[in-house]
Amino acid sequence: NINVIALVRDYNKAKKIFCEYLDNLLFTIKCEDITNKIEIIGDVDYIIHAASPASSQYFGIDPIGVISPNIFGTKNLLELAKDKKSKGFLFFSSGEVCGTLNKKAITEDDAGYLDPTEIRNCYGESKRMGENMCKSWHHQYKVPTVVVRPDHTYGPTMDLKNDRRVFAEFVSDVVNNRNIVVKSDGLSVRTFCYISDATDGFFRVLLNGVPGESYNVSNNQGQISIRDLAKLIVALFPEKNMK
Numbered sequence: 001n002i003n004v005i006a007l008v009r010d011y012n013k014a015k016k017i018f019c020e021y022l023d024n025l026l027f028t029i030k031c032e033d034i035t036n037k038i039e040i041i042g043d044v045d046y047i048i049h050a051a052s053p054a055s056s057q058y059f060g061i062d063p064i065g066v067i068s069p070n071i072f073g074t075k076n077l078l079e080l081a082k083d084k085k086s087k088g089f090l091f092f093s094s095g096e097v098c099g100t101l102n103k104k105a106i107t108e109d110d111a112g113y114l115d116p117t118e119i120r121n122c123y124g125e126s127k128r129m130g131e132n133m134c135k136s137w138h139h140q141y142k143v144p145t146v147v148v149r150p151d152h153t154y155g156p157t158m159d160l161k162n163d164r165r166v167f168a169e170f171v172s173d174v175v176n177n178r179n180i181v182v183k184s185d186g187l188s189v190r191t192f193c194y195i196s197d198a199t200d201g202f203f204r205v206l207l208n209g210v211p212g213e214s215y216n217v218s219n220n221q222g223q224i225s226i227r228d229l230a231k232l233i234v235a236l237f238p239e240k241n242m243k
Helices: 011-017 057-061 063-084 119-141 166-175 195-208 226-235
Strands: 004-008 027-031 046-049 088-092 145-150 152-154 189-194 214-217 223-225
Touching (some): 004 011, 011 027, 046 063, 046 195, 057 119, 063 088, 088 119, 152 195, 189 195, 189 226
Parallel strands (some): 046 088, 088 145
Antiparallel strands (some): 189 223
């Protein structure tokens, strides 16, 4: 018995994603750009702010489009949470806020170097600012903000046509019977978390997290090198004879 309002920019895309909920009276799609002021009638108990391009292909092509929802959108949603006296506000950040660190395991307290003059850092820098805004609105206005920094998340909802992140790229190759081409030595290690496990973590933080704090949401059993990930995914389908 929870009313869900999905704020989207592309109504047709949203209808495809949420097709099985369109006739549900408790689910509403609202087409808006969160970089503009948001008007919602009635109570808004919880806000989940995940509106940001996360695929690195956009960082160099549309840096302003990456920055805007993380800064202007975050301000508008924080103001909405303040006005509605919301019970919880969850901001999706990223491990990119940690910058460059020579450590195998990164905690929430680690903060490394980010060059603000590098275009690619439009994502990490704007996520850093978004986190600081959440902290500031909690400090000054008592908005109950919490932040998650998800690791590489994968699952059946990946966009295999447009998502250029490594897991989606590799799965797309297998689905389309293409050999996987790794354009580096493949020795970089990433940590992957399955979508349902990640979602469990997101809701734990939203409902039980300490306001004003940031949380890594990860799976320390999911570490693998890019090369080994390619080999693992290809090995799942030996009948395809892929390399």
